[in-house]
Amino acid sequence: MRFPKRLGSLSQEQIVFLITICMFLVFSLTLDNFLATSNILSLLRSVAVLGILGLGMLIVVLGRGIDLSMVANMAISVAWTIQLVRVGMPLGWALTTGLGFSLLMSAITGVLIAYAEIPAIFATLAMGTFIYGFGRAHLITGTDVVYLPAEFGWASAIGQGKLAGIPVPILLAIAMAIIAYLFLRYSKLGWNIFNIGDNQSAARISGIPVRPVIVLKYVLSGGAAYVAGLITATAVQSMNTRIVNSNMIYDVILIVVLGGVSLSGGRGSVRNVIVGTLLIGVLVNGMTIMDIQYTIQNVIKSLILLLAIVADSLINPRDEQTGQQGDI
Template structure:
């Protein structure tokens, strides 16, 4: 009851939003170039992919799971699609095969978690390693970077185009956010995800399709990963598969937890992800303008993630059932 009282009086989302406003104001005062229209658009463009991936992670975390294979799935599926397009496969077929690969890998993860009852943390960690190794050995050979063909057509506008001065990646991120806001708020499957994350045993007793919904969460995560990968690849005209070995997956987890989504499941919404993404975007943009070393930036982000997890454990304490079920 004490933890619930604290949660009612301390809203992590509002605290993070306030920090974002304060940080924005500080950077605007000390960095003349920070508030320029060009930099603002650059900031939004840079965090659009992170926000899209955060929505995918949100769907999984709400169901008391986690997906550490998102970046591997994104990189390999999109790199394979680009390679197919470069070697003569039609764009539609190449994208379909890449999307199918992303869904298949996520489906396998979901089945292992839902029906094999293997903890999501270990399942997705292993699947991420498998996807990267399998993709590099059998699908993408001879290079770490797969370049986008010059004649790839309309799809390059997803990463490089703009509408009324607004970058298309920002528009795509907005559409994804609104779509899943409506999905989680107004549809039965969306409400099922909240119910399963809040109390899986009670959800099963009440007749909800718990196992199929767990599988669906990871398939949704795989689909969103592919969308984010397409935006990434078309923005820079290439997909670098070495991104799998970067800290990007931790950035995704950071924006989800930082915004106030509970790792214990059943608590959070799209708005939390947006707030967390904006704070990290403002912070990273300001540190980049100040020319702070990349290693130091990672240290700062790691400390923020640690503080966010501590805050989550205080505001969203795990109940007895969660402890009995084990960690994510």
């Protein structure tokens, strides 16, 4: 049985957007510091990071997959970039090396899923653990937190700079959202991702190179993770690798599902990610100002994630192929 995607005349995306507006108004009226400039900037920066990670996750989920290694990839690749600059490598080369590491790890993940046919949830979970362990043991040994050196120079503006009064992280998030929209909407590769997510067997029969496309979508996810990591590190002047053990990856999944992207693949858009990101950003910011304990915040977000997954299973039932493939 397929449930309707609309409640009355409103879609899931529109309902979530209305809830976000109502929540923002309530917090504005009830929390003293919610509308403070410093708080709004903090909210926007956190939304930018989650949104960029969400865009990477969107591309993966649309192709009927999932990437649990994003946060580990983000933390280790950027921490290593900072470490390389600290030991004297030119900034440009360090940035290229860190990005290359992130893309390589994502490509290996894609190969394991596409060619070794390991279910995505297990392959990405294992790769996330490997990336974190390998990075701590061989790339940034002896420390949890890597601090930005003065030699990081112009790249520090990625997280702290402003252009025409608008924080650079927000501009980067907007730019990446536009690029992702154009890629998914107008490129042949983007349509291939949709087709693979909708029906992988039919996509293969129609001549779509399914395995290479699967690898590529994980590489794109790794690129998004690296950009998000640069924003995070330059905003606070450090990269704390212990973020890998946080619930951040579940926040990324939450904004994707909550916004209306189908976990069974083939259905979703950049707009869904934007809506889900805004809701979680406002919710988390409000709970932080109310001094709600971090563990309680995680419980609330976990319940929302569970409800969102249940709603997704009703709106977008998993077909027999999805159940057999075990991608998620």
